[in-house]
């Protein structure tokens with residue numbers, strides 16, 4: 001009789017250890033609790049925000065139990081640069097190991113002198129620092145130093161951020177971007193993040209060729225759908241093979257700009273999927289305190305997807321851009337948004353649905369092809385990031401100031 005207890009105990013112990021195997025991995029970053037895109041606990045985010053919905057998130061805690069990333073995966077960020085000296089980027093910035101700093105020599109022969117940490121294609125120098133703030137915010141979503149007890153967690157904990165400054169605010173020239181894409185190809189990036197939504201621009205052959213070459217080289221290119229709230233997808237996001245990303249809020253619905261601080265998300269048949277983009281806690285450079293602001297727009301949705309792509313490539317670096325897009329699409333959460341827009345299956349407002357990192361990483365095989373994309377007629381302004389403070393001080397662009405009283409970051 002007594003002996004039979006041992007097997008039962010063993011079974012119980014095995015069941016407990018199995019439960020422990022699938023439990024969530026929670027980073028110790030001090031402000032993780034505010035990062036609703038990673039885990040949405042439903043708490044109030046800010047005054048005037050859309051209501052937070054429990055589970056309206058990318059399911060990162062479960063995803064990180066599968067992988068937290070790989071330091072060999074390089075994510076190129078084409079943006080306004082990055083305030084890479086911030087402590088919450090420690091260890092995350094890509095370093096060109098073939099280049100010796102400060103000797104005035106192009107040691108690795110890639111055509112750029114002393115390009116130790118990316119390149120500034122706007123000023124044509126080797127310091128892709130950020131004086132705008134947009135690129136820093138984007139970079140913080142993908143790859144804030146994670147599990148370092150400080151500030152934010154990134155979607156990916158280990159990938160390296162290749163900082164390629166190709167513009168300054170809205171004045172970036174796309175011919176700088178084409179050069180930056182060529183650099184990313186040459187220096188073996190696996191992902192290119194383009195948080196830029198231009199529905200009116202005529203893209204140069206140089207630019208289109210560079211994007212096509214990147215995808216041909218196996219680079220996953222992710223771009224935002226643009227921020228006008230209309231049925232027009234950015235000319236960049238609709239290039240063949242590019243993953244087109246729209247924006248949702250903490251209620252899992254498409255961002256419509258109806259509440260203060262919300263920035264409306266463009267939609268259309270070419271949209272691939274949506275990701276959290278409204279009210280995103282981000283690193284900010286407008287004051288000495290980098291942790292008191294949120295940002296909204298498809299600019300913020302795009303790096304959430306880029307971060308998940310980095311995890312998918314960490315899981316299997318052989319995956320092609322088309323396979324990555326199919327995995328993201330077939331694993332996205334359908335029917336979580338506004339029922340009038342998020343109809344069963346793919347729709348023009350949510351694409352395949354809201355990105356779900358855990359389901360994406362759980363889905364080994366089972367890839368299904370996507371329907372061919374439709375061409376869209378294009379017109380409209382270049383997108384802007386709406387960055388605002390918790391106390392209502394307007395920092396940049398787009399919407400009027402408003403007061404947020406309940407959103408306060410506190411260091412433990």
Ligand SMILES: [Ca+2]
Pocket residue numbers: 099105106107108109110111112113114115
């Ligand atoms: Ca060089």
Ligand SMILES: [Ca+2]
Pocket residue numbers: 099100101102103104105106107113114115
């Ligand atoms: Ca050098």
Ligand SMILES: [Ca+2]
Pocket residue numbers: 029088144145146147148149150151152153
């Ligand atoms: Ca951190």
Ligand SMILES: [Ca+2]
Pocket residue numbers: 334335341342343344345346347350351352353
């Ligand atoms: Ca749907």
